[in-house]
Amino acid sequence: MLASGSAAAPFSSASVRPVHDEFHGDLLEVSMGPHHPSTHGVFRMMVTLDGETIVRLKPVFGYLHRNHEKLGENTTYLGSMPYTDRLDYLCSMTNNWAYALAVEKLAGLVPPERAEYIRIILAELTRLINHSGLIGFLMQDTGCSGTPLMYAFREREKVLDLFEALSGSRMMCNYQRFGGCRVDLTPAWVDSARRLVDAFPRFLDEFEALLTGNEIFMARTQGVGRLSPELAVNAGLTGPVLRATGVGHDLRKVDAYGLYPRFDFRVPIGAHGDTYDRYMIRVLEMRESVQILQQALRDLPAGPIMDPKAKLRGLRPKAGEAYGRIEGAKGEIGFFLISDGSPNPYRYRIRPPSFINLTVLEDLCLGHTVADAVIILGSIDIVLGEVDR
Amino acid sequence: METAEQIRDRLLARFPGAEITVVTNPGLSAQHSLLLGSPHARAIAQFLRDDPTLRLDQCSNVTGVDWPEKEIIDTVKVTVPDPAGGPPKVIEQKNKRLTPAYLEVVYHLYSIALRHGPVVIRTRTGNRSDQVDVPSLTPVWRSCEFQEREVFDLFGVSFSGHPDLRRILMWDGFKDYPMRKDYVDPDDYEWEPTPHDEVLARAKVHYPATPAAPEPKA
Numbered sequence: 382m383l384a385s386g387s388a389a390a391p392f393s394s395a396s397v398r399p400v401h402d403e404f405h406g407d408l409l410e411v412s413m414g415p416h417h418p419s420t421h422g423v424f425r426m427m428v429t430l431d432g433e434t435i436v437r438l439k440p441v442f443g444y445l446h447r448n449h450e451k452l453g454e455n456t457t458y459l460g461s462m463p464y465t466d467r468l469d470y471l472c473s474m475t476n477n478w479a480y481a482l483a484v485e486k487l488a489g490l491v492p493p494e495r496a497e498y499i500r501i502i503l504a505e506l507t508r509l510i511n512h513s514g515l516i517g518f519l520m521q522d523t524g525c526s527g528t529p530l531m532y533a534f535r536e537r538e539k540v541l542d543l544f545e546a547l548s549g550s551r552m553m554c555n556y557q558r559f560g561g562c563r564v565d566l567t568p569a570w571v572d573s574a575r576r577l578v579d580a581f582p583r584f585l586d587e588f589e590a591l592l593t594g595n596e597i598f599m600a601r602t603q604g605v606g607r608l609s610p611e612l613a614v615n616a617g618l619t620g621p622v623l624r625a626t627g628v629g630h631d632l633r634k635v636d637a638y639g640l641y642p643r644f645d646f647r648v649p650i651g652a653h654g655d656t657y658d659r660y661m662i663r664v665l666e667m668r669e670s671v672q673i674l675q676q677a678l679r680d681l682p683a684g685p686i687m688d689p690k691a692k693l694r695g696l697r698p699k700a701g702e703a704y705g706r707i708e709g710a711k712g713e714i715g716f717f718l719i720s721d722g723s724p725n726p727y728r729y730r731i732r733p734p735s736f737i738n739l740t741v742l743e744d745l746c747l748g749h750t751v752a753d754a755v756i757i758l759g760s761i762d763i764v765l766g767e768v769d770r
Numbered sequence: 771m772e773t774a775e776q777i778r779d780r781l782l783a784r785f786p787g788a789e790i791t792v793v794t795n796p797g798l799s800a801q802h803s804l805l806l807g808s809p810h811a812r813a814i815a816q817f818l819r820d821d822p823t824l825r826l827d828q829c830s831n832v833t834g835v836d837w838p839e840k841e842i843i844d845t846v847k848v849t850v851p852d853p854a855g856g857p858p859k860v861i862e863q864k865n866k867r868l869t870p871a872y873l874e875v876v877y878h879l880y881s882i883a884l885r886h887g888p889v890v891i892r893t894r895t896g897n898r899s900d901q902v903d904v905p906s907l908t909p910v911w912r913s914c915e916f917q918e919r920e921v922f923d924l925f926g927v928s929f930s931g932h933p934d935l936r937r938i939l940m941w942d943g944f945k946d947y948p949m950r951k952d953y954v955d956p957d958d959y960e961w962e963p964t965p966h967d968e969v970l971a972r973a974k975v976h977y978p979a980t981p982a983a984p985e986p987k988a
Contacts, residue, residue: 443939448924448948489798614827614882617913630882701797704831704878704888715831717878720797732831732878740916769939 483705560691620712
């Protein structure tokens, strides 16, 4: 947290000497991406190198920009729900929930207890697949080709099967509705989810045995891409990247949305804010998610899954505005909606966590090499569908 | 946490002469906001960040809203004297007026240290065409850096004092602002003036038109 009285926001864009400099030697400008496999999509980094050291790094994106917000303003409230799946296409369930939460704030709907439990179950399953997938990709970036990613995807496959059984789609779930959920869980689904959750710690142990103590991995990540908590807070970082710096900020605790206050879980925080901490936070968060899932599947109440006041079609919230946010797997995903009383939102804004977490990419990479920049980018966890919208 | 009115009163005491109005939100969420005049906006933002009882250390969300001018018809009852000398008549008169057009930037502020929020602040431009400057809050909260660039890119709000104001999602040569309400998208995104047309025009000058091929005889 920024000490009071400090004047300006920390801004570390170093002054760089001219690229062509006969006396000191030329700098090298490298355009990494947009088709480089380590950029996790179509993302480009304009890197200026002095020898092998990064002295400037400007992210360039927008290759996937389709003006999602304009699309949202031209369709009905419900019509935007399937589009939110395409934001962060690994976490469609949490995107759906954040959007549903904002509309519920706007329209004054309250989901019943069972729907809240279902949402928590699905959000935590999403967190499991996002974090394990991310670690797999991070290992891929360090050069550990294939194996961890395949382990992670083996587990992801099982969760996606559950999503498919429930919503009909593996990744584009389009499942949450304003004031509840679309279809109810069957007892068979709950049983298979319980089996999956109970087996998940074994996978995590296996994963950690492979990675956590690995010397090469530690050498590549410890002390690399260090982030101070002051900068992290000031730069609007959220999610595991913020918590890795030692700031215990988790919206599940702070905002206490949904029924999270009923659950017993801890918020892991890091100590150094480096790449290794960002990896470790995710492993620990998965373990806490397993705890939450076990409690939710144990206590899942019976009852309706929709607010009886909710209208699926022709929803016209009263004029006004609302900002709703939840703790997604990548950070705070929020929706800001302005209603003018018509069936379409007047303004539909998404607060994308990966986009804002990219703000500090340059600060993290300065002084490191290109190979480190690849790992740092991997540990920030971006999905370009959400960065570019 | 203090209400928007309390914050406004405290700010007015601290910054006499600043324009601060509370914009009430008629919706159910009741997230009211503070509209800040441009001259004092950055100083007020800094105060909100550093004030020990507020400590709004994180600017979570920055977004633009386009408000084009809108015609509003007010119905007024007017008493008109009867020219024939009878009792004065009351008629309904419809007055048209235009609401002012402006672009608005909305900031959602939270305190991570004290775990409260949101405090919503807004700044407005003079109009939508030539007075589109508002002060940038990037020097106060670094998180505004990319988000203000996005508002500049998609809405055309110019942030004075922003360290690196460039387009971020659209490409550099793009002309219009796609999130404005009156934006019309081009019929063909793929078309661009290639040298090919000029080459063809030059070719016409240099070489005489080739004689038309004779009609094939039936």
